[in-house]
Every structure is written in structure tokens, then in C-alpha cells.
Amino acid sequence: xxxxxxxxxxxxxxxxxNLFWLIFWIxxxxxVLVEVGILWFLWRYRARDGHKARYxxxxxxxxxxxxxxxxxxxxxxxxxxxxxxxxIRSPDSFPDDAMTIGVVAKQFEWNVTYPxxxxxxxxxxxxxxxxxFEFPVGEPVVVRLxxxxxxxxxxxxxxxxxxxxxxxxxxxxxxxxxETGEFQIACAxxxxxxxxxxxxxxxxxxxxxxxxxxxxxxxxxLAAAAE
Amino acid sequence: xxxxxxxxxxxxxxxxxxxxxxxxxxxxxTDHKVIGIxxxxxxxxxxLIGGLLAVMLRFQLGFPGAALPGGDLLPDTMAPDGIIxxxxxxxxxxxxxxxxxxxxxxxxxxxxxxxxxxxxQIGTHDMAFPRLNMISYWMFLVSGLVMLSxxxxxxxxxxxxxxxxxxxxxxxxxxxxxxxxxxWILSIAIFGFSSLLGSINYITxxxxxxxxxMTWFRLPLVIWALFITAILGLLAIPVLxxxxxxxxxxxxxxxxxxxxxxxxxxxxWQHLFWxxxxxxxxxxxxxxxxxxxxxxxxxxxxxxxxxxxxxxxIIAIAFLGFIVWGHHMFQSGMNPALGMSFMISTLIIAxxxxxxxxxxxxxxxxxxxxxxxxxxxxxxxVMLFAIGGFSGIFMASSPVDIYIHDxxxxxxxxxxxxxxxxxxxxxxxxxxxxxxxxxxxxxxTAGRIHFFLTFVLFNLVFFPMHGLGMEGMMRRIYDPSQYExxxxxxxxxxxxxxxxxxxxxxxxxxxxxxFWSLFRGKPAPDNPWEATTMEWTLPSPPQHGNWKELPTVYxxxxxxxxxxxxxxxxxxxxxxxxxxxxxx
Numbered sequence: 001x002x003x004x005x006x007x008x009x010x011x012x013x014x015x016x017x018n019l020f021w022l023i024f025w026i027x028x029x030x031x032v033l034v035e036v037g038i039l040w041f042l043w044r045y046r047a048r049d050g051h052k053a054r055y056x057x058x059x060x061x062x063x064x065x066x067x068x069x070x071x072x073x074x075x076x077x078x079x080x081x082x083x084x085x086x087x088i089r090s091p092d093s094f095p096d097d098a099m100t101i102g103v104v105a106k107q108f109e110w111n112v113t114y115p116x117x118x119x120x121x122x123x124x125x126x127x128x129x130x131x132x133f134e135f136p137v138g139e140p141v142v143v144r145l146x147x148x149x150x151x152x153x154x155x156x157x158x159x160x161x162x163x164x165x166x167x168x169x170x171x172x173x174x175x176x177x178x179e180t181g182e183f184q185i186a187c188a189x190x191x192x193x194x195x196x197x198x199x200x201x202x203x204x205x206x207x208x209x210x211x212x213x214x215x216x217x218x219x220x221x222l223a224a225a226a227e
Numbered sequence: 228x229x230x231x232x233x234x235x236x237x238x239x240x241x242x243x244x245x246x247x248x249x250x251x252x253x254x255x256x257t258d259h260k261v262i263g264i265x266x267x268x269x270x271x272x273x274x275l276i277g278g279l280l281a282v283m284l285r286f287q288l289g290f291p292g293a294a295l296p297g298g299d300l301l302p303d304t305m306a307p308d309g310i311i312x313x314x315x316x317x318x319x320x321x322x323x324x325x326x327x328x329x330x331x332x333x334x335x336x337x338x339x340x341x342x343x344x345x346x347x348q349i350g351t352h353d354m355a356f357p358r359l360n361m362i363s364y365w366m367f368l369v370s371g372l373v374m375l376s377x378x379x380x381x382x383x384x385x386x387x388x389x390x391x392x393x394x395x396x397x398x399x400x401x402x403x404x405x406x407x408x409x410x411w412i413l414s415i416a417i418f419g420f421s422s423l424l425g426s427i428n429y430i431t432x433x434x435x436x437x438x439x440x441m442t443w444f445r446l447p448l449v450i451w452a453l454f455i456t457a458i459l460g461l462l463a464i465p466v467l468x469x470x471x472x473x474x475x476x477x478x479x480x481x482x483x484x485x486x487x488x489x490x491x492x493x494x495x496w497q498h499l500f501w502x503x504x505x506x507x508x509x510x511x512x513x514x515x516x517x518x519x520x521x522x523x524x525x526x527x528x529x530x531x532x533x534x535x536x537x538x539x540x541i542i543a544i545a546f547l548g549f550i551v552w553g554h555h556m557f558q559s560g561m562n563p564a565l566g567m568s569f570m571i572s573t574l575i576i577a578x579x580x581x582x583x584x585x586x587x588x589x590x591x592x593x594x595x596x597x598x599x600x601x602x603x604x605x606x607x608x609v610m611l612f613a614i615g616g617f618s619g620i621f622m623a624s625s626p627v628d629i630y631i632h633d634x635x636x637x638x639x640x641x642x643x644x645x646x647x648x649x650x651x652x653x654x655x656x657x658x659x660x661x662x663x664x665x666x667x668x669x670x671x672t673a674g675r676i677h678f679f680l681t682f683v684l685f686n687l688v689f690f691p692m693h694g695l696g697m698e699g700m701m702r703r704i705y706d707p708s709q710y711e712x713x714x715x716x717x718x719x720x721x722x723x724x725x726x727x728x729x730x731x732x733x734x735x736x737x738x739x740x741x742f743w744s745l746f747r748g749k750p751a752p753d754n755p756w757e758a759t760t761m762e763w764t765l766p767s768p769p770q771h772g773n774w775k776e777l778p779t780v781y782x783x784x785x786x787x788x789x790x791x792x793x794x795x796x797x798x799x800x801x802x803x804x805x806x807x808x809x810x811x
Contacts, residue, residue: 046596048595085567160630163558184712186710
């Protein structure tokens with residue numbers, strides 16, 4: 001363990017990581033001030049013979065300062081976070097041209113439905129692969145997330161993506177990978193006996209490699225349908 | 228019956244003196260002090276259970292697949308050959324959370340100290356409704372035993388997490404647990420009734436039975452905290468009870484409140500649970516803040532810095548606590564626009580918490596600090612609670628929460644506020660009020676050893692969990708080695724487990740110290756800490772009915788080091804004309 005976030009492989013992850021480290025530095029400074037302040041006061045004001053404590057009930061100026069400074073900081077963080085949140089999750093933020101892939105979670109597997117040769121989800125040429133999620137780098141992908149039984153959570157650490165899959169709901173999320181590689185989907189919400197091993201392979205391809213893999217799959221799917 | 232009087236004059240009140248049988252005095256007692264002590268012993272037992280469950284689940288994470296020492300005593304449905312099964316692991320995390328939240332921390336804060344302290348600090352003979360108070364304790368005990376019994380039923384104890392997310396909790400097919408799940412629901416429902424009876428009692432007593440001269444702004448901060456906490460409980464717990472009844476019907480009668488198959492809605496459970504659950508979080512911290520305010524003022528020999536802003540901060544936290552529940556649900560599928568508003572309210576609640584931390588720092592500034600054991604725990608609370616507050620800002624920011632939600636970062640956070648926060652304050656409170664409750668002292672050196680062990684081991688256990696969360700380790704997973712991104716964390720998990728075993732042993736050490744002091748501790752004087760609130764003017768322990776004649780209150784709650792007084796403390800009920808003046 002090295003006290004760092006794992007490799008980031010998505011466009012949204014850049015913003016999430018920046019915000020994480022911004023909060024880290026703000027709270028880090030406050031952390032040092034508070035902890036060192038306490039330790040310093042404890043040592044400086046330890047009971048000694050002949051010293052009596054200062055009799056004071058407070059100081060209105062100091063109290064206004066230490067109310068206002070956290071308040072302003074929090075409002076700033078709220079606005080900044082809100083802008084990023086909207087860029088990731090607001091319905092307006094979804095790219096129009098993205099490939100849409102369906103993911104259905106169930107105890108304890110991820111079923112990934114690809115949109116078939118026409119690249120449109122929800123018709124006859126769709127095909128489903130269990131526990132394998134493959135897509136191209138540098139292109140936005142929309143995932144329509146569903147669950148068949150209990151709540152699961154779709155978590156790919158390197159993509160900085162996490163979204164619960166809730167039975168009875170279809171929840172769209174989107175992301176765009178910036179790195180190729182092999183990752184894993186991990187289930188992040190307790191879903192029963194096999195929760196701890198509910199994982200799936202994620203493969204992010206170069207665009208051409210994805211196309212050839214995809215054509216192979218659609219071909220196989222068409223052949224299977226023809227039989 | 229005590230009445231409110233506007234002018235500060237002592238009112239003689241007849242206390243009924245009648246002999247009581249052993250059973251009426253110690254078992255089915257209506258004396259608030261005996262009930263508080265009953266809660267204390269019961270809660271320490273449940274704290275031990277919660278700790279034992281924690282050590283067991285930590286063992287699996289530290290040494291995955293190894294046989295638990297002594298684990299062959301467990302039945303094969305839990306741990307065949309001593310090796311913990313995944314389904315038993317899920318029960319362990321569920322029941323650890325459940326016992327700690329509902330049967331240890333919450334009743335230790337409220338059941339023990341609201342009962343014990345309210346009458347002796349506000350100056351009255353007993354609670355407004357002593358019989359309700361007695362029933363409240365016995366319902367609590369029953370609920371805890373029902374919860375404990377669920378380990379031994381077929382299918383084992385609930386395995387749906389202490390948050391009981393439906394449909395996992397609502398359908399026996401999904402979790403594999405049926406009877407244990409029903410017992411969980413029943414137990415918490417009974418617990419809720421117990422807690423409601425307590426809340427009604429505390430609110431009524433504080434409003435109606437304050438001694439003459441005890442104005443609202445002369446109330447010790449413990450009482451303010453417990454009073455506001457009782458209001459939180461009164462408003463939040465019925466929501467949980469309603470949700471539990473719906474969940475029970477889904478489990479047993481085939482209704483589908485939370486099951487989507489026939490129009491139910493899983494997120495409804497989360498909204499109801501967290502509408503209770505977030506105020507609950509403040510139920511678990513406000514009384515702790517009250518203890519700490521009291522102890523820090525005493526240890527620093529200074530009035531609390533900014534008394535009124537402390538009171539308003541408590542009220543602000545309680546109010547805001549009702550409108551932040553959605554921050555547990557940023558990734559739940561809730562409308563993202565809602566996430567936005569919950570994020571803002573959540574960040575704002577950091578402000579009153581910050582005010583409290585700064586006011587505690589202001590209190591020790593310029594003090595004449597005595598490092599008694601309660602003071603060590605109180606200062607430890609401030610240092611650790613601050614860390615929990617800072618880590619809370621990360622998850623309040625909803626984009627960052629996308630990554631850290633449901634990871635060990637959250638586990639680290641909750642333990643910094645609930646253990647580093649609440650339990651440190653509880654330890655402080657136990658050391659502080661032990662002499663009053665039992666008439667004996669706990670050895671100071673032994674207490675300080677307990678503090679340093681707990682402080683160091685606590686940080687060894689929970690600080691590295693922030694790092695685990697940053698690596699992406701999910702909560703409630705039986706075996707992290709299943710995941711490539713978690714390949715490098717086993718060493719850290721093993722270290723945490725060793726430290727957790729040490730922390731458990733330091734807890735056992737405290738238990739031994741507690742019971743040894745109960746019988747062998749040196750006799751305590753009435754006011755061993757030279758404190759200002761009124762319980763310290765009573766004998767240790769106070770007699771039945773507390774006061775023969777109700778006290779009259781002349782001063783604020785934290786009059787330490789007053790320049791016109793020779794000694795450095797002034798009891799709230801000390802008559803100004805008999806106090807010896809300072810030599811100038």
C-alpha cells in the first residue's frame with residue numbers, strides 16, 4: 001500500500017482526482033493547525049504552581065473568524081464539487097454519440113449486453129457476454145445499469161466509476177477511457193454470500209483492436225442466431 | 228413533585244423514605260441512578276460482544292483462510308474447522324455494526340448518562356416518569372438479547388449489513404437468512420420503543436424539573452446535548468420503526484414495499500433508513516461532545532470558551548442533521564440534482580462542528596491544565612474527531628464520493644467519529660463520573676496506561692484504512708485477494724489485524740480495571756475533580772432521591788478560576804455570600 005490513488009484511466013477521473021487532492025491539501029493544512037495547536041496548548045498551558053487559568057467566557061471576534069473561514073471554504077468546495085458533479089452525472093452531460101452498452105448485475109455476475117452490428121441497443125442483434133466488458137479507448141461509453149435481484153454496485157477503480165445497480169431501475173452512467181488496459185469490475189455494495197467474488201474482466205482496447213474484436217463477436221452472434 | 232420557581236430560593240421538598248426490597252431497589256428499580264448503572268453494565272457487555280465480532284472479522288481479513296484460534300468451538304455453519312465462511316463473515320460485519328451502534332455506543336451515551344446525569348445536574352429528585360424509565364431499560368435488555376439470540380437460529384444472524392439495504396434484507400432467498408433477519412427487525416423495533424420512552428422522559432424532565440435558578444443558559448452542556456439528542460431520537464426513531472414494520476411485512480407476509488417485482492421501490496428503504504440514520508449519527512456524537520465540553524473545561528480550569536455558540540452549534544447540528552440524509556445515497560441511483568442539494572447541506576454541517584473544535588481549543592488556551600485520565604480521553608476525542616471531520620469533507624464532495632463511497636475510506640471515517648469520537652468520550656465519561664456513581668476512584672496511572680494503549684492502537688488500526696480506501700478496497704468483502712487492484716494490501720491488512728487484537732486486549736484491560744476499581748478502588752471524595760456542576764455537591768454515591776432539599780442555582784455551569792474567588796472552582800449552587808473571596 002503506497003497511499004496513492006490507483007492509475008487513473010478516464011477523463012472524469014482527472015477531475016475527481018484533482019478534487020480529491022485539493023480537499024487533501026485544504027484539510028491537511030487544517031489538520032496540522034488543529035493537531036499542532038492542541039499539542040502546543042497542552043504543553044504551554046500545563047498546570048504550574050502559582051499560575052491560575054485565564055478567566056474568560058469567549059471572544060466574539062475569534063468566534064466570528066472561525067465560523068466564517070470554514071463557511072467560506074465549504075461554500076467554495078460545494079460550488080466547485082457541484083460543477084464537476086454536473087459534468088459527470090447531470091442528464092445534459094451525456095454525450096450524444098456514445099456507444100450504449102447494457103450491464104445487468106445479478107448474484108454474483110455481471111452480464112454485459114452489446115448493441116450488435118447496428119450499434120443500437122435494444123434490438124435482435126444484441127449479444128450478451130457474461131463477466132466481460134470490452135470497449136474502445138478515447139470514445140465515450142454509456143452504460144445502462146440494471147439489476148435482477150438485489151442492489152449491486154458497479155465499481156471500476158481505474159475509471160473512477162461507481163454506481164449502484166438497483167432492481168426495478170435502469171440507471172445510465174457514462175465515461176471515457178484515456179488508457180488501454182485490463183481492469184476489473186468490482187461489486188461495491190454488499191449483495192450476499194458471493195459479494196466478495198463478484199468481479200468481471202474489463203478490457204479497454206485501441207479503437208481498431210476493439211472494432212476487430214467486436215466484428216468477431218457480432219459474427220459469432222449472427223452465426224449463433226442463424227442456427 | 229418539583230416545580231419551577233423564578234426566584235432562586237431553596238424549596239424544601241418532602242422525599243418519601245420507605246424501605247425497599249432488594250428486587251425493587253436493584254433489579255426493577257425506578258431510581259434513575261440505578262437504571263443508569265444497569266444500562267452501563269449491560270452496554271459494557273454488548274461492547275465486549277461488538278469488539279469480539281470485530282476481532283473475528285479482522286482475523287479473516289488479516290489471515291484470509293486461516294483457522295481462527297478457538298474457531299473450532301463454532302458450529303460448522305459458521306466456521307468449519309475454524310475457517311470463517313463467507314456467509315458467516317457477512318453476519319459478522321452486520322452484527323458488529325448493529326451491536327456497536329444500537330447496543331453499545333448509543334445506550335452508553337444516552338441510556339447511561341442521560342439517566343444518571345440529568346436529575347443530578349439539573350437538581351431534581353428523579354426522572355419525570357420513573358416507571359417508563361424502568362420499562363425503557365428492560366425493553367432495551369430484551370432487544371439486545373433477541374439480537375444476540377439470532378446467532379443461534381437456523382440460517383444464522385442477519386447478513387444484510389447494519390444498514391439492511393432492501394431487497395437483500397427483504398427477501399430470504401437473496402440473503403439466505405430468514406429467522407435471523409426477522410429477529411433483527413423485531414429486536415431493533417423493540418429497541419426503538421425503549422429509546423422513545425427514554426426520549427420522552429429526558430425531554431419532560433429537562434423542561435419541567437430544573438432546580439430554582441437553573442435557567443436554560445445555566446444548563447451544563449451535557450444536559451443541552453442530551454436534551455437535543457432526545458428530541459432527535461423522538462423525531463427520527465418512529466421513522467425507522469415504520470420502515471422496519473414494512474420490512475417485516477415484506478419478509479413474512481409477502482408484501483412488496485421494497486421489492487420491485489410488484490411495484491415496490493428499494494430506494495424507499497434507503498430514504499427512510501437514512502432519514503433516521505443521519506440524525507442517529509448525531510445522536511451518537513452530540514452527547515459525546517457534551518461530555519468532552521464538561522471534561523475539558525474541568526481539566527483546563529477554565530469556563531468553556533463560547534458557551535452560547537456551543538449551544539447554538541448543537542442546535543444547528545441537530546437541525547441540519549435532518550436534511551443531509553441523501554449524502555449516503557449519492558451513488559444509489561437517486562436523481563443527481565438531489566445529490567447536489569444534499570452535498571451543500573452536508574458541507575454546511577461542517578461549520579458548527581468546526582466551531583465546536585475551535586471552542587474546545589479556545590478552552591484549553593490559557594488554561595492551567597490537569598492531565599487526569601478523563602482529560603486525556605477528552606483531548607484525544609478532539610484530536611481524533613477532527614480527523615473524522617476532515618475525512619468527512621472528502622465524502623461530502625459528491626464527485627470524490629463516486630470513488631471512495633463503499634470503500635475503507637468510509638470505514639476509516641466512521642471509526643474516527645464513532646470510536647475516536649464517541650467511544651473516547653464515553654471512556655472519558657466513565658473515568659470522570661465513576662467516583663460519583665460508585666463512590667470509588669479508578670487508579671490514575673492505570674487509567675493513563677489505558678488511554679495511551681487505546682490512543683496508539685486505535686490509530687494503528689484505523690489510520691491505515693484511509694490508505695486502503697484510496698487503493699479502492701471495498702467494504703464488507705470477505706477476501707480482498709480476489710481483486711487485482713488489491714494485490715498489494717495484504718501486509719497492511721495483517722498489520723491492522725494485529726493492532727486490532729491489541730486494541731481488543733486494551734479494552735479487556737479496561738474491563739478488568741473497571742471491575743477491580745468497583746470493589747477495590749480507594750473511596751472517592753464528593754468532588755474529586757474539583758468540578759462545578761451540582762452532582763459533585765452530592766455524596767459519592769448520591770442517596771436515593773438525590774437531594775433532601777432541592778438546591779438553588781446561582782452560577783453558570785463552568786465557573787472555573789473566577790478572579791474574585793480564592794479556590795479555582797465555583798459550584799453552580801454555591802451561595803455567593805459564603806464563598807471565600809480571593810486575596811488580592
